[in-house]
Amino acid sequence: MPPVRVSRPRRYLTCAPTYFDVTYAINPWMRENAPVDTALARTQWEALVRAYREAGHTVESAEPVPGLPDMVFAANAALVLDGKVLRARFHAEQRQPESAAYALWFKAAGFDPQEPEPCGPVCEGEGDLVPVAGLILAGTGFRTTVPAHQEAQEFFGVPTVSLHLTDPYFYHLDTALFALDDENIAYYPEAFSPGSREVLGRLFPDAVTATGDDAMAFGLNSVSDGRHVFISPRATGLVDRLAERGYVPVPVDLSEFHKAGGGIKCCTQEVRTP
Numbered sequence: 001m002p003p004v005r006v007s008r009p010r011r012y013l014t015c016a017p018t019y020f021d022v023t024y025a026i027n028p029w030m031r032e033n034a035p036v037d038t039a040l041a042r043t044q045w046e047a048l049v050r051a052y053r054e055a056g057h058t059v060e061s062a063e064p065v066p067g068l069p070d071m072v073f074a075a076n077a078a079l080v081l082d083g084k085v086l087r088a089r090f091h092a093e094q095r096q097p098e099s100a101a102y103a104l105w106f107k108a109a110g111f112d113p114q115e116p117e118p119c120g121p122v123c124e125g126e127g128d129l130v131p132v133a134g135l136i137l138a139g140t141g142f143r144t145t146v147p148a149h150q151e152a153q154e155f156f157g158v159p160t161v162s163l164h165l166t167d168p169y170f171y172h173l174d175t176a177l178f179a180l181d182d183e184n185i186a187y188y189p190e191a192f193s194p195g196s197r198e199v200l201g202r203l204f205p206d207a208v209t210a211t212g213d214d215a216m217a218f219g220l221n222s223v224s225d226g227r228h229v230f231i232s233p234r235a236t237g238l239v240d241r242l243a244e245r246g247y248v249p250v251p252v253d254l255s256e257f258h259k260a261g262g263g264i265k266c267c268t269q270e271v272r273t274p
């Protein structure tokens with residue numbers, strides 16, 4: 001019998017897809033996909049918010065800004081740990097204004113977000129920084145750079161572990177790995193360099209690993225509250241493996257957002273307060 005998994009209530013920051021679209025291409029998904037169905041995107045995003053609330057979580061929203069079609073991907077705007085907000089410095093020029101737009105929400109919500117140095121290293125928030133097991137797993141290769149991992153370590157006083165991503169379809173760490181709970185992760189080993197794979201194997205010998213099909217279906221871009229795993233229903237193999245381990249998969253299909261290279265986790269920033 002798998003263990004009974006226990007959820008912890010979470011606070012999630014999102015941004016409505018009012019201006020969501022694919023108008024430029026900064027990852028391979030954005031080059032290959034048909035136009036976005038805006039009405040369907042809205043319906044899918046509302047289903048995600050509903051699923052979070054039904055599981056007992058708090059969902060808040062930053063004000064969407066016209067001309068920022070990727071602002072719906074709230075995960076990238078910052079990393080919040082212990083109430084401390086490390087703001088993003090985006091790689092793509094088109095996304096750079098999002099950092100300040102989200103800072104307005106953080107200030108209004110009573111946080112004191114740090115002011116990122118204009119010429120500092122690229123850091124795409126929770127897209128590449130995943131807190132778990134007393135560490136921050138930190139992705140690099142396409143967006144966030146290693147100096148930003150060091151910056152995060154200094155800022156939070158939490159050890160960072162740099163992991164190298166090698167496949168452009170998995171350009172953010174959160175497209176290839178997610179935290180199942182405070183101790184364990186699920187990931188797609190082939191998205192990482194051989195050395196980083198070995199590191200993950202040593203740190204998480206009990207991890208759930210996913211296949212290429214599950215990963216391409218955005219199965220690793222999931223959100224877990226420790227019990228419920230909000231996951232793409234297209235990642236069928238991973239859904240089954242999680243259920244075998246005692247997690248409760250909650251299917252939410254964000255197919256319209258896949259066209260921009262994003263899924264459930266990308267649309268969700270976890271606001272961790274003490």
Ligand SMILES: NC(=[NH2+])NCCC[C@H](N)C(=O)O
Pocket residue numbers: 026027030070073075076095126127172174175260261262263265266267
């Ligand atoms: N956390 C994420 N993986 N977010 C997805 C971001 C998608 C966005 N179009 C980009 O390429 O930047």
